[in-house]
Amino acid sequence: MRNNRDDGPAALVRLVATGQAESRAELARLSGLAASSVSLRVEQLIEAGLFTEEGAGASRGGRRPRRLRLAPEAGVFLVADLGAHHARLAVVDLAGTPLALADLACDISVGPERTLAAVIGSLRELAREHGLGDVPARGIGVGLPGPVDPHTGQVVSPSRMPGWNDFPVRDFVAEHAGLPALVENDANLMAVGEHRHSWPGLDNLMVIKLGSGIGCGVIVAGRLHRGRGAAGDISHVRILAEASADCSCGHPDCLEAHASGAALAAGLRAQGIAVGQPGQIADLVADGVPQATSAVRTAGRLIGEVLTALVNFFNPDALVIGGSLSGAEPLVATIRGVIYERCLPLATRNLEIATSRAGPDASILGAGRLLLERSADWIEPALTR
Amino acid sequence: MRNNRDDGPAALVRLVATGQAESRAELARLSGLAASSVSLRVEQLIEAGLFTEEGAGASRGGRRPRRLRLAPEAGVFLVADLGAHHARLAVVDLAGTPLALADLACDISVGPERTLAAVIGSLRELAREHGLGDVPARGIGVGLPGPVDPHTGQVVSPSRMPGWNDFPVRDFVAEHAGLPALVENDANLMAVGEHRHSWPGLDNLMVIKLGSGIGCGVIVAGRLHRGRGAAGDISHVRILAEASADCSCGHPDCLEAHASGAALAAGLRAQGIAVGQPGQIADLVADGVPQATSAVRTAGRLIGEVLTALVNFFNPDALVIGGSLSGAEPLVATIRGVIYERCLPLATRNLEIATSRAGPDASILGAGRLLLERSADWIEPALTR
DNA sequence: CGAACTTCCTTCGAAATCGAAGTCGAGGAG
DNA sequence: CTCCTCGACTTCGATTTCGAAGGAAGTTCG
Numbered sequence: 001m002r003n004n005r006d007d008g009p010a011a012l013v014r015l016v017a018t019g020q021a022e023s024r025a026e027l028a029r030l031s032g033l034a035a036s037s038v039s040l041r042v043e044q045l046i047e048a049g050l051f052t053e054e055g056a057g058a059s060r061g062g063r064r065p066r067r068l069r070l071a072p073e074a075g076v077f078l079v080a081d082l083g084a085h086h087a088r089l090a091v092v093d094l095a096g097t098p099l100a101l102a103d104l105a106c107d108i109s110v111g112p113e114r115t116l117a118a119v120i121g122s123l124r125e126l127a128r129e130h131g132l133g134d135v136p137a138r139g140i141g142v143g144l145p146g147p148v149d150p151h152t153g154q155v156v157s158p159s160r161m162p163g164w165n166d167f168p169v170r171d172f173v174a175e176h177a178g179l180p181a182l183v184e185n186d187a188n189l190m191a192v193g194e195h196r197h198s199w200p201g202l203d204n205l206m207v208i209k210l211g212s213g214i215g216c217g218v219i220v221a222g223r224l225h226r227g228r229g230a231a232g233d234i235s236h237v238r239i240l241a242e243a244s245a246d247c248s249c250g251h252p253d254c255l256e257a258h259a260s261g262a263a264l265a266a267g268l269r270a271q272g273i274a275v276g277q278p279g280q281i282a283d284l285v286a287d288g289v290p291q292a293t294s295a296v297r298t299a300g301r302l303i304g305e306v307l308t309a310l311v312n313f314f315n316p317d318a319l320v321i322g323g324s325l326s327g328a329e330p331l332v333a334t335i336r337g338v339i340y341e342r343c344l345p346l347a348t349r350n351l352e353i354a355t356s357r358a359g360p361d362a363s364i365l366g367a368g369r370l371l372l373e374r375s376a377d378w379i380e381p382a383l384t385r
Numbered sequence: 386m387r388n389n390r391d392d393g394p395a396a397l398v399r400l401v402a403t404g405q406a407e408s409r410a411e412l413a414r415l416s417g418l419a420a421s422s423v424s425l426r427v428e429q430l431i432e433a434g435l436f437t438e439e440g441a442g443a444s445r446g447g448r449r450p451r452r453l454r455l456a457p458e459a460g461v462f463l464v465a466d467l468g469a470h471h472a473r474l475a476v477v478d479l480a481g482t483p484l485a486l487a488d489l490a491c492d493i494s495v496g497p498e499r500t501l502a503a504v505i506g507s508l509r510e511l512a513r514e515h516g517l518g519d520v521p522a523r524g525i526g527v528g529l530p531g532p533v534d535p536h537t538g539q540v541v542s543p544s545r546m547p548g549w550n551d552f553p554v555r556d557f558v559a560e561h562a563g564l565p566a567l568v569e570n571d572a573n574l575m576a577v578g579e580h581r582h583s584w585p586g587l588d589n590l591m592v593i594k595l596g597s598g599i600g601c602g603v604i605v606a607g608r609l610h611r612g613r614g615a616a617g618d619i620s621h622v623r624i625l626a627e628a629s630a631d632c633s634c635g636h637p638d639c640l641e642a643h644a645s646g647a648a649l650a651a652g653l654r655a656q657g658i659a660v661g662q663p664g665q666i667a668d669l670v671a672d673g674v675p676q677a678t679s680a681v682r683t684a685g686r687l688i689g690e691v692l693t694a695l696v697n698f699f700n701p702d703a704l705v706i707g708g709s710l711s712g713a714e715p716l717v718a719t720i721r722g723v724i725y726e727r728c729l730p731l732a733t734r735n736l737e738i739a740t741s742r743a744g745p746d747a748s749i750l751g752a753g754r755l756l757l758e759r760s761a762d763w764i765e766p767a768l769t770r
Numbered sequence: 771c772g773a774a775c776t777t778c779c780t781t782c783g784a785a786a787t788c789g790a791a792g793t794c795g796a797g798g799a800g
Numbered sequence: 801c802t803c804c805t806c807g808a809c810t811t812c813g814a815t816t817t818c819g820a821a822g823g824a825a826g827t828t829c830g
Contacts (some may be wrong), residue, residue, distance in 0.1 A: 033778085063778045065777080444795090
């Protein structure tokens with residue numbers, strides 16, 4: 001009952017890191033603590049090297065506040081977003097702002113040990129290259145293109161990650177990096193990134209990731225909804241399609257088999273159109289290739305039809321569409337049209353349907369934020385008591 | 386950030402009311418407060434007349450605990466669960482246990498003022514009849530068969546409640562009863578009732594109410610999910626049916642138009658079978674009327690297909706089927722079969738699919754519990770400070 | 771320019787909370 | 801029966817947190 005209270009010192013760090021508070025007074029207002037208590041704690045946090053006092057902020061009609069900021073040497077997080085053939089690496093500060101970014105070619109199918117060891121090594125090197133070798137790393141976050149059990153930190157039944165089933169990714173990473181580790185599904189990280197970065201006021205959010213697969217992350221009451229680890233699957237729903245196609249899950253006519261980037265690319269290739277990465281489909285659409293536009297419209301209709309049921313059920317404040325295919329405007333337009341047409345007016349009257357605002361590194365931001373939200377573990381011991 | 390802390394005195398009342406704690410020691414363990422603080426607060430609560438000390442509990446190897454219970458005169462809640470032609474009334478204690486139950490015939494279509502005034506009057510009378518007139522009523526809860534905006538307490542766009550649209554039910558009830566009022570959709574109340582009463586350990590729950598309509602309440606992370614007030618709608622999803630049928634929402638072939646109790650009853654009547662209330666369908670099935678069984682199987686298939694998408698997406702710990710039609714075993718069996726067949730193994734591996742365990746008064750229990758969870762407002766002022 | 775607010779932050783006594791030590795009352799072993 | 805241990809409470813000083821009051825540093829307006 002007391003377990004997830006939200007007032008320790010870590011709450012103050014979070015408020016400053018997220019930019020919600022810049023002064024003691026704002027901290028007091030947002031945290032609910034007395035102003036005097038805030039002053040005491042800020043004092044400790046400055047002594048511990050987590051905060052610095054830096055000039056004065058803008059007056060709001062009275063004395064100017066003394067501006068608080070995160071000390072640059074307070075620490076960094078190491079973050080990696082793994083795809084099937086590619087990893088996006090970043091060193092971010094405690095606020096989640098990327099200080100260094102890199103791409104790493106890596107085939108996830110060589111198995112977890114080699115992949116993760118390479119990722120961890122590259123992350124540490126990346127930090128060194130950017131002069132961050134001396135700043136303490138406070139945690140490491142890894143996004144994976146498959147379901148992750150939230151309790152064990154294991155990958156479970158991933159369809160695109162041979163050799164990873166039941167591998168204890170979190171424990172492996174924590175041990176090899178020597179840091180608190182966070183392992184999460186990539187769409188979930190993206191959802192957190194979008195929410196905290198672009199829609200912080202909203203409580204309920206659906207974020208769809210349209211890439212080679214179709215992923216979805218869900219924010220409920222401001223928090224990531226994981227279910228038992230499989231929540232957010234929208235790609236293995238049966239749809240009614242003209243032709244039949246089998247899906248990797250063993251059932252026929254899943255959404256994924258017809259509307260995912262991989263499926264679209266395969267369909268275009270069958271028509272003699274060269275497509276490399278599924279992300280290229282958006283380029284083809286922008287270039288006005290009619291087959292691509294048509295394919296994308298069909299996919300949009302299928303995706304939209306699946307989403308109508310989910311929007312009625314979940315009644316989110318916003319539906320965000322991201323991933324490499326979200327650049328294909330007709331796709332988004334079709335999805336939007338189907339939802340507004342078919343859903344209950346009550347469910348759509350205040351529904352915002354938008355494309356990603358946090359950009360391609362939304363997952364990186366999300367991982368940073370989740371690591372920050374788990375930071376009480378190392379912040380509290382750092383204080384001189 | 387401090388707004389929803391869970392330690393005031395009300396938390397102790399809640400722990401005792403829900404039966405989680407029976408002694409000061411248990412309160413200390415569960416609340417996270419120091420034992421000495423618990424003792425102080427319990428003292429105050431006894432003085433305020435909310436707790437009584439009653440004998441001793443069982444020893445756990447040392448001194449026996451002094452058993453704490455809710456004082457009977459601590460208060461009651463008045464609760465009503467309204468249907469289209471019928472209201473179920475109850476006076477419950479703070480723990481949600483019904484002390485008096487009654488049924489009231491009332492046609493909801495005469496409009497909100499008359500209906501609610503009659504309900505409030507009957508509730509007060511019910512309390513008097515059972516000698517509870519002197520016990521203070523601490524709140525009133527009303528369940529309605531339509532969507533309720535959680536912020537305003539208004540009914541919004543109800544399809545079966547003519548004259549109720551945008552009526553400020555919560556304010557009206559609060560004023561006319563002179564009590565804190567809670568107004569909530571009936572399926573949502575049922576979900577809370579099932580969760581707290583029968584599945585308290587589970588975090589994520591879907592509760593389907595199969596009556597004349599098809600309702601659904603959702604518990605996420607242990608709390609009722611309302612969305613913007615429309616969450617939980619599963620009945621206006623397009624399905625693929627053999628014959629076409631129009632739904633009240635304006636779209637063709639909604640689930641509700643084919644699989645709701647009202648739709649089934651109409652279909653059976655068209656076959657010359659007399660059906661009164663939709664609840665009778667379960668009796669017909671039990672009596673072995675083949676048309677009823679067949680209709681119910683078809684409905685189960687349709688409902689199950691809609692639920693597969695939602696189960697994959699939401700990944701609940703349990704799916705509970707209640708409402709008057711849940712007594713029709715073939716219906717439940719068909720739903721269960723479709724879900725296990727079609728859903729991802731990951732989503733069903735630990736999924737429990739069960740019929741209601743809290744029984745027909747689940748909504749009553751849910752209302753009581755929600756009122757208890759909002760009880761801080763009147764408990765804290767009641768203490769002598 | 772100066773008086774009257776505003777807002778930010780600190781000071782300091784009051785109140786709440788904690789936690790270590792003690793008391794109370796039970797069960798169990800010898 | 802007696803002693804021992806354990807768990808349930810209480811007591812009481814130490815610590816934390818609060819909140820009212822006040823000083824500091826601005827803005828606004830006559």
